[in-house]
Amino acid sequence: xxxxxxxxxxxxxxxxxxxxxxxxxxxxxxxxxxxxxxxxxxxxxxxxxxxxxxxxxxxxxxxxxxxxxxxxxxxxxxxxxxxxxxxxxxxxxxxxxxxxxxxxxxxxxxxxxxxxxxxxxxxxxxxxxxxxxxxxxxxxxxxxxxxxxxxxxxxxxxxxxxxxxxxxxxxxxxxxxxxxxxxxxxxxxxxxxxxxxxxxxxxxxxxxxxxxxxxxxxxxxxxxxxxxxxxxxxxxxxxxxxxxxxxxxxxxxxxxxxxxxxxxxxxxxxxxxxxxxxxxxxxxxxxxxxxxxxxxxxxxxxxxxxxxxxxxxxxxxxxx
Amino acid sequence: xxxxxxxxxxxxxxxxxxxxxxxxxxxxxxxxxxxxxxxxxxxxxxxxxxxxxxxxxxxxxxxxxxxxxxxxxxxxxxxxxxxxxxxxxxxxxxxxxxxxxxxxxxxxxxxxxxxxxxxxxxxxxxxxxxxxxxxxxxxxxxxxxxxxxxxxxxxxxxxxxxxxxxxxxxxxxxxxxxxxxxxxxxxxxxxxxxxxxxxxxxxxxxxxxxxxxxxxxxxxxxxxxxxxxxxxxxxxxxxxxxxxxxxxxxxxxxxxxxxxxxxx
Numbered sequence: 380x381x382x383x384x385x386x387x388x389x390x391x392x393x394x395x396x397x398x399x400x401x402x403x404x405x406x407x408x409x410x411x412x413x414x415x416x417x418x419x420x421x422x423x424x425x426x427x428x429x430x431x432x433x434x435x436x437x438x439x440x441x442x443x444x445x446x447x448x449x450x451x452x453x454x455x456x457x458x459x460x461x462x463x464x465x466x467x468x469x470x471x472x473x474x475x476x477x478x479x480x481x482x483x484x485x486x487x488x489x490x491x492x493x494x495x496x497x498x499x500x501x502x503x504x505x506x507x508x509x510x511x512x513x514x515x516x517x518x519x520x521x522x523x524x525x526x527x528x529x530x531x532x533x534x535x536x537x538x539x540x541x542x543x544x545x546x547x548x549x550x551x552x553x554x555x556x557x558x559x560x561x562x563x564x565x566x567x568x569x570x571x572x573x574x575x576x577x578x579x580x581x582x583x584x585x586x587x588x589x590x591x592x593x594x595x596x597x598x599x600x601x602x603x604x605x606x607x608x609x610x611x612x613x614x615x616x617x618x619x620x621x622x623x624x625x626x627x628x629x630x631x632x633x634x635x636x637x638x639x640x641x642x643x644x645x646x647x648x649x650x651x652x653x654x655x656x657x658x659x660x661x662x663x664x665x666x667x668x669x670x671x672x673x674x675x676x677x678x679x680x681x682x683x684x685x686x687x688x689x690x691x692x693x694x695x696x697x698x699x
Numbered sequence: 700x701x702x703x704x705x706x707x708x709x710x711x712x713x714x715x716x717x718x719x720x721x722x723x724x725x726x727x728x729x730x731x732x733x734x735x736x737x738x739x740x741x742x743x744x745x746x747x748x749x750x751x752x753x754x755x756x757x758x759x760x761x762x763x764x765x766x767x768x769x770x771x772x773x774x775x776x777x778x779x780x781x782x783x784x785x786x787x788x789x790x791x792x793x794x795x796x797x798x799x800x801x802x803x804x805x806x807x808x809x810x811x812x813x814x815x816x817x818x819x820x821x822x823x824x825x826x827x828x829x830x831x832x833x834x835x836x837x838x839x840x841x842x843x844x845x846x847x848x849x850x851x852x853x854x855x856x857x858x859x860x861x862x863x864x865x866x867x868x869x870x871x872x873x874x875x876x877x878x879x880x881x882x883x884x885x886x887x888x889x890x891x892x893x894x895x896x897x898x899x900x901x902x903x904x905x906x907x908x909x910x911x912x913x914x915x916x917x918x919x920x921x922x923x924x925x926x927x928x929x930x931x932x933x934x935x936x937x938x939x940x941x942x943x944x945x946x947x948x949x950x951x952x953x954x955x956x957x958x959x960x961x962x963x
Contacts, residue, residue: 449845491832511827511829513712516931518928519929559874562873566867646719679946680946692957
């Protein structure tokens with residue numbers, strides 16, 4: 380009988396990616412039986428022993444898995460899921476997870492709840508909570524089929540710490556030939572601190588009026604050792620690269636300090652930054668939605684406020 | 700070639716968050732009075748992707764398909780005005796409150812019934828449930844490839860070429876046709892039809908199919924994902940607005956508060 384929780388591990392630069400420990404943490408807290416991990420890729424076997432807090436790590440290591448393709452990864456994931464036979468499967472809401480989860484779910488005769496932010500077992504069944512309606516609402520779902528599959532929003536779960544490495548089990552599978560082919564892959568060059576990892580994020584919105592006005596955003600970010608973020612409107616208008624977009628369809632960030640400048644705070648934006656520990660809003664509209672989520676606010680025009688704030692921060696920092 | 704664009708009619712998403720209401724007992728959104736339902740934003744962009752394929756010189760028939768209540772005809776008409784050729788409205792009481800897989804089951808059955816479809820375009824996610832799974836489920840049901848999160852879509856030599864948006868990268872992916880492609884907002888704004896196109900769209904044919912027409916019944920569509928609750932989250936942050944008669948005073952007060960809170 381299906382039992383336990385299977386999480387899908389991910390690697391970044393050959394190391395176990397942070398989302399993996401978050402998934403292990405979420406799986407352990409469910410208390411739904413043994414936790415195991417799946418690791419899929421090419422040349423990944425060595426990393427399997429670095430996944431801790433799980434009983435077993437199921438590995439499919441194949442050169443054909445060097446690039447992510449839906450077909451090949453799904454067939455590997457199905458093989459692992461069948462061998463592990465879990466009651467619950469968790470993936471990250473990542474590039475891979477959000478593409479793989481529904482395909483895996485369909486092949487296992489079940490469905491997936493995407494981008495969940497809370498998980499619990501009720502009467503032996505998984506209940507997930509996820510943002511819906513662009514972040515305006517929360518939907519709680521349960522499953523009539525098994526296994527229950529959910530993707531978990533990065534940084535929404537406390538990471539598991541330590542624990543023993545799992546037994547590594549190699550799973551052999553005839554990979555499905557991929558009907559899609561990656562012809563080119565360009566990694567966007569990120570300057571300075573990575574947005575997702577930054578402790579301080581300074582985000583500019585459409586209210587800045589044009590890309591030229593991002594100089595004050597960049598300057599404050601530099602001063603605070605932070606990263607620059609952009610609202611979706613700004614990314615869609617081409618003022619800033621897509622890689623800087625914070626929101627439901629962009630990046631989810633949870634820095635200690637999030638400074639939103641001329642950002643109205645549409646729900647789809649808040650979905651990407653509401654996990655921040657402290658939000659500062661600078662907006663000339665006192666009724667802007669962003670103030671509802673903010674700890675500190677300035678009602679004023681960024682054109683005057685930002686140069687003054689940059690000077691004030693320099694002065695306060697110099698005071699030590 | 701034959702392109703199908705799937706569009707969903709949803710409660711207007713472009714309303715102030717303060718006027719967003721939920722009937723928790725009914726587990727449904729209550730739209731503000733007088734605010735009509737609209738086409739899900741990403742689906743209108745999927746229609747735009749289809750029109751750009753036509754603009755690029757590909758001979759294509761574009762069918763606009765929507766599953767929903769009778770009012771979903773309005774969303775079909777809007778996409779027809781953008782340049783779609785025919786509409787298909789899938790409406791039946793059995794189609795109410797389906798999960799994404801149920802919705803995909805209906806759409807896939809209709810695509811199969813059309814018979815000669817080469818490319819299916821959907822939005823990356825509907826702006827009501829934000830699941831982002833329907834496109835993949837359609838592909839799985841039809842056993843054809845899927846490419847998600849497109850910012851550009853073109854077709855040549857029996858293949859679809861898709862530029863994918865990833866948070867830190869761009870990928871160009873090719874898939875054999877037939878295929879499903881889900882479209883993201885980075886593709887660009889949907890075109891704005893002019894009055895003559897809107898008038899002409901009213902005359903374009905919209906076929907209506909029921910569950911029986913598609914050989915489906917309620918049992919085949921029973922949700923596997925059950926909605927247990929729907930609510931509006933409470934944000935309990937109390938904002939401290941910085942006092943000050945000038946921007947300099949406000950800014951200095953903020954800097955000091957951030958320092959006190961050890962945030963800078």
